[in-house]
Amino acid sequence: MATFYSAVAADVKMALRVTETSADVNSNSSTVSWALIGWLVGSSWYSNSSHNISVVINGATVFRRASETKVTISIGTDHTTEANPVTIASGTATIPHDSDGSKTLSASFSCAYKWVASSAWSASGTMALTQIARASQPSCVTYPGTTQDIGYMGSTIYIHTNRASASFTHTVRYAWGSKSGTIANGVENNCQWTLPLDLATEIPNQYSGWGTIYCDTYYGGTFVGTKSVVFKASVPSSTAPAVTITLERPRSTTPAVTGYVQGVDQLKVTISATGKYGATITSYSSTVDGAAYSGSIYTTGILTKSGAIRVTATVTDSRGWKNTVSKDITVQAYTAPAVTSVSAYRCKSATDASLNAAGAISASSQVAVSRRWAAQMEENAQSIGKKPQKQGGNPKYSICRLIHYLAM
Known part of the structure; x- marks a missing residue:
């Protein structure tokens, strides 16, 4: 409520009292009631009937009465306080808000007795109305407050509209780097979204990144506005590089010999790896029977042990994801013969x-x-x-x- 006071004239003080009685989200407007009141502040009773009166609310004249319309204004000793005034005129008005839901209205009045110039009262001022929620503010996972870190690409989350009116519907959209798209149309309270895995192609050298959810609000077929919220998503471990190990015997042995032979064969190791969703391979490391090697292709020394030998390779991509695979071989035992004696005859x-x-x-x-x-x-x-x-x-x-x- 706001009250705009005049100066005292003819032992009377007048005021325009404006009260916001309701706000309508759907129409983006408020209803105000107003009253032009007066009370006696002196000892002389005031009573006259020829007044020019005007009340203006938000730029529109909501009440006007010329002096030719003779209506007596009588303020006596029984109305000596603002709490117990005489109501001269009153009414209501609907005030449209600005497109963002805010509104500051102006208000003014004037009352002048036709025959005495000094018997005149006026006042003006402004009043801020309630901020009306307009475009819905989206949130991710939780509501009304959002959860910024929504998890991994490929997972499914809820997007809440937090709408201000049950009559509002929404189009929910996303943007992530150069990628964008519509998540859902005609959304009322919330919708589900499975984050596309190919969002990872926008961050080939990063584990996580930031995107934006947009919420377009409609009332009927009328566009109300758009609000947004940012979110953080990470690339899942399922995008770790694909790795294979190929093992070869680099030199030939006697054709009748199969497999790997102790003390005879070497092992050629080839590690093949491919990054996923734009990632590149940054490092290779491996072990052969516990001995460390680097690089994607190499040849071991002569195999000195027999039995099972394990080759393990670990590959790291540009996002930091690792993938480790292993492959086993069996080395056949072999000891070179020793000649202890020779006789000829x-x-x-x-x-x-x-x-x-x-x-x-x-x-x-x-x-x-x-x-x-x-x-x-x-x-x-x-x-x-x-x-x-x-x-x-x-x-x-x-x-x-x-x-x-x-x-x-």
């Missing part, structure tokens, strides 16, 4: 190897290998799949065959 014939110093056949092409050599050859033969030939009860090997095994 003449024998009777190619089919009779018995000792004969006068024999015609030289045994220089025959080698008698100790049982330690024979046992080792048997073990390795079982391991790599190739057995020596036997003559009688003892293994016999030609010099060329022995050299072949030693060169394996």
Whole structure:
């Protein structure tokens, strides 16, 4: 409520009292009541009937009465306070608010007795009305206050309109970097939104970023206004780089030998990785049986252990996400044979190897290998799949065959 007071004239003081009685969100307007009042501040009773009266509210004349319309204004000793005044005129007015819901109205009045110039009263002033909520203020996850960090892309959240009127509907939109789109139309109280994973393409070198939710408010088919709220979203771990490990034997062995052989083979490791949603690969690290390596392609030294060997690779992308994968191989045990003794002698014939110093056949092409050599050859033969030939009860090997095994 606001009251605008005149000066005292003819022992009377007048005032214009304006009261806001209601505010209508849908029409964006307020209703005010007004009253032109007067009371006696002296001892002389005032009573006259020829007055020019005007009341103006918010630029519009809401009451006018010329002096020709003879209505007596009588203020006596029974009305001596503002709390107990004489009401000269009263009424109501509807005041439209500005588009943002705010409004400051102006108010003024004048009352003048036609026959006495000094018997005149007037006042003016302004009054702020209630701020009417207009465009709905959206919020994410919670309401009416928002939650800025809404979680991960790919997750689903609620967007609340926090509308000021049950008659309001909304179009909810988003913007994220160069990407934008409509989330829902005709929204009343809230809607759900699943954040697109491809928002991540806008931040290839960042784990998280910021976007904006826009809420366009409508009353019927009339656009009321737009308000917005910012949000933070992060790239989920599901966008970690895809990684594969390829293992090869860089040098060939005897065709009959399959797999990896201890003390013989090396291991060529190739790590292939691809960043997702615009991310790039920033680092490779790996271990082979606990030994550390760097880079995406490398060759180990000779494999010195047998049994299961694990290759583990970790790849990091430009957002900081890591992916670790492993691959196992089996290395077959192998120990190179050791020759402990060699004997050569003449024998009777190619089919009779018995000792004969006068024999015609030289045994220089025959080698008698100790049982330690024979046992080792048997073990390795079982391991790599190739057995020596036997003559009688003892293994016999030609010099060329022995050299072949030693060169394996």
